[in-house]
Amino acid sequence: MSALLIDDISVEFGRFRAIDRLSLAIDYGEIRGVIGPNGAGKTTVLDVVSGITRPKAGRVVLDGGLEITRASETLIARSGVRRKFQKPSVFDALTAAENVAVGVEGRLRRTAPAAEVRRRALDLLDAVGLADEADRQAGEFSHGQKQWLEIAMVLGGDPKVLLLDEPVAGLSDEETEKTAALVRSLKRPDRAIVVVEHDMGFVETIADRVTVLHEGRTLFEGSMAGARADARVIEVYLGR
Amino acid sequence: MIRSLLGSSGGTGFSLTLAALAVTAALLVATLAGVGPSGFLVNIIGQLAAFALLALALDLIWGYLGILSLGHGLFFAIGGYVMAMHLLMHSFETTGTVPDFMQFMGWKEFPAYWAGLGVFPYALAVALVLAGVVALVTGWVSFRSRVGGVYFAIITQALVYAAMLLMFRNDTGFGGNNGMTGFSVIFGLRMGTETASAVLALASVVVLALGLVATRALVSGRLGRLMLATRDDEVRLRSLGYDTIVLKTGVWVVSALLAAIAGMLYVPQVGIVNPRILSPELSLEIAVWVAIGGRGHLVGAVIGAVLVNALKFWLSFAAPDVWPFILSALIVLVVLVFPNGLLDLSRGFGALKARMRREGVASLDPRRAGP
Numbered sequence: 001m002s003a004l005l006i007d008d009i010s011v012e013f014g015r016f017r018a019i020d021r022l023s024l025a026i027d028y029g030e031i032r033g034v035i036g037p038n039g040a041g042k043t044t045v046l047d048v049v050s051g052i053t054r055p056k057a058g059r060v061v062l063d064g065g066l067e068i069t070r071a072s073e074t075l076i077a078r079s080g081v082r083r084k085f086q087k088p089s090v091f092d093a094l095t096a097a098e099n100v101a102v103g104v105e106g107r108l109r110r111t112a113p114a115a116e117v118r119r120r121a122l123d124l125l126d127a128v129g130l131a132d133e134a135d136r137q138a139g140e141f142s143h144g145q146k147q148w149l150e151i152a153m154v155l156g157g158d159p160k161v162l163l164l165d166e167p168v169a170g171l172s173d174e175e176t177e178k179t180a181a182l183v184r185s186l187k188r189p190d191r192a193i194v195v196v197e198h199d200m201g202f203v204e205t206i207a208d209r210v211t212v213l214h215e216g217r218t219l220f221e222g223s224m225a226g227a228r229a230d231a232r233v234i235e236v237y238l239g240r
Numbered sequence: 241m242i243r244s245l246l247g248s249s250g251g252t253g254f255s256l257t258l259a260a261l262a263v264t265a266a267l268l269v270a271t272l273a274g275v276g277p278s279g280f281l282v283n284i285i286g287q288l289a290a291f292a293l294l295a296l297a298l299d300l301i302w303g304y305l306g307i308l309s310l311g312h313g314l315f316f317a318i319g320g321y322v323m324a325m326h327l328l329m330h331s332f333e334t335t336g337t338v339p340d341f342m343q344f345m346g347w348k349e350f351p352a353y354w355a356g357l358g359v360f361p362y363a364l365a366v367a368l369v370l371a372g373v374v375a376l377v378t379g380w381v382s383f384r385s386r387v388g389g390v391y392f393a394i395i396t397q398a399l400v401y402a403a404m405l406l407m408f409r410n411d412t413g414f415g416g417n418n419g420m421t422g423f424s425v426i427f428g429l430r431m432g433t434e435t436a437s438a439v440l441a442l443a444s445v446v447v448l449a450l451g452l453v454a455t456r457a458l459v460s461g462r463l464g465r466l467m468l469a470t471r472d473d474e475v476r477l478r479s480l481g482y483d484t485i486v487l488k489t490g491v492w493v494v495s496a497l498l499a500a501i502a503g504m505l506y507v508p509q510v511g512i513v514n515p516r517i518l519s520p521e522l523s524l525e526i527a528v529w530v531a532i533g534g535r536g537h538l539v540g541a542v543i544g545a546v547l548v549n550a551l552k553f554w555l556s557f558a559a560p561d562v563w564p565f566i567l568s569a570l571i572v573l574v575v576l577v578f579p580n581g582l583l584d585l586s587r588g589f590g591a592l593k594a595r596m597r598r599e600g601v602a603s604l605d606p607r608r609a610g611p
């Protein structure tokens with residue numbers, strides 16, 4: 001059973017068709033790379049999976065159970081889907097530890113003692129290399145630090161399905177390598193990870209399989225090496 | 241100095257404000273003993289405290305949740321009108337004089353739904369339930385349909401305007417354009433006496449202090465952090481599993497309750513309530529007080545409300561015609577120059593001082609000013 005089954009979805013913005021009858025199945029234990037030129041519809045797919053955008057047709061099923069296309073964003077999140085946005089989205093007014101704590105708790109009502117939540121938040125900050133910055137305001141963070149902080153925040157929810165939209169955009173080579181190691185360490189048999197990226201080298205080092213999107217449709221699905229060799233992929237994407 | 245006064249995390253501004261409120265309360269107690277400030281000043285103090293509470297209510301949702309209401313006069317008016325009804329009933333029950341209000345409404349006796357309003361705890365409950373229900377409905381409907389930002393501000397402004405038009409009608413039953421006045425007794429005290437004024441002002445100052453302590457406890461805790469998170473990035477928060485509609489509606493209701501209490505304190509001190517309390521201008525002005533004090537700092541809202549209204553009181557004697565121009569100028573200043581109100585001013589001042597120090601303008605730097 002797929003962790004995430006995207007079944008024949010179409011998304012339209014006005015008369016423009018951003019996603020055109022796209023189907024995609026992602027399994028547990030897998031890291032799936034999604035690549036494609038600007039405007040291919042990568043972010044839109046993640047928007048549909050996280051409930052922010054409703055498709056015009058088709059459905060998305062989580063874990064063979066929850067029909068995402070009918071659930072609220074809150075319910076989708078509570079069912080184990082977490083998403084890092086393309087534009088790093090953290091809460092500027094809160095400290096790093098508070099940001100991650102918000103991710104750990106995941107609901108308005110307090111579910112665990114504050115000390116326990118903070119300990120878990122500090123562990124996660126440690127995992128993304130921000131342990132020393134725990135009590136700094138997120139608004140003061142650099143772009144790269146915000147990327148990692150947001151990853152720690154979404155990991156707080158212990159996601160079954162983790163969606164990462166361009167986690168290395170704007171990072172240096174060294175930071176990219178560090179992020180690749182981090183993403184690889186997140187792989188688990190009971191977790192599916194989707195990574196949207198432009199950086200082919202990065203995708204190659206982390207993804208088990210890749211999906212190439214173009215104009216809202218799947219152009220290719222398979223190994224990264226296969227994608228590099230595919231004539232259509234070369235034409236629309238690599239060959240530019 | 242201003243910065244430390246406004247500081248939301250550093251408790252100095254908060255403690256200083258509470259201390260100032262305590263001193264004011266002590267002065268009012270002195271008035272009760274016959275040695276404090278005079279009746280006129282006492283009345284002004286009481287009104288300022290009621291306005292400050294109203295500003296606090298707005299700052300809670302605007303400063304911390306990022307939801308601007310340009311219709312908070314609606315909740316202020318709900319408290320005010322219910323209080324006026326209480327005072328009329330109470331005055332009638334204790335003195336037996338039929339209020340003028342009844343005569344120009346053409347009523348022989350109070351309508352059935354006024355029953356019990358002469359009892360203050362009941363009137364308080366009615367005001368809070370009414371304000372709470374109106375807030376619950378408006379908040380839930382708007383936030384559920386994802387109305388926010390400018391649209392929400394416009395909706396709230398339209399609501400308060402519609403309410404004003406409704407209350408201007410004489411057949412609505414709340415005094416029409418004349419409103420309600422002629423309150424003669426409050427808590428068994430004759431209105432207008434020094435004692436009654438001092439008791440009212442004291443109550444306003446004490447309630448303001450309690451409101452400040454309670455709202456601060458709210459915003460500095462876990463819910464306060466979630467409020468800031470909602471303000472910073474609501475979509476992000478929702479996709480972490482939070483039901484932000486519940487959070488927003490809840491805080492919106494709390495804010496409405498505070499505004500209604502402010503209205504209940506305000507009306508007896510001015511001795512009248514009429515539909516002008518629902519005018520869009522008043523609701524706009526509340527936002528100006530908060531903006532000038534620096535939103536997102538509860539103490540700032542209090543200071544902003546007190547400063548602007550003190551200026552307004554003074555000008556209404558010195559130069560009554562210029563107030564609208566002063567107000568407009570303040571708005572322009574806040575919007576264009578100091579988006580964070582007095583806080584910007586103090587920051588700007590701090591930055592200026594730092595620059596002067598760097599550039600060696602020693603004479604202007606108090607710490608270096610030698611003999």
Ligand SMILES: Nc1ncnc2c1ncn2[C@@H]1O[C@H](COP(=O)(O)OP(=O)(O)OP(=O)(O)O)[C@@H](O)[C@H]1O
Nearest residue numbers: 013016018036037038039040041042043044045086
């Ligand atoms: N809310 C919207 N309204 C209208 N058009 C939109 C909206 N969101 C996305 N689009 C359009 O849909 C197409 C797909 O956008 P999407 O953001 O999914 O692309 P992407 O593959 O993530 O691109 P990038 O690599 O630049 O992030 C683009 O042409 C974009 O302009």
Ligand SMILES: [Mg+2]
Nearest residue numbers: 042043044086
């Ligand atoms: Mg994108």
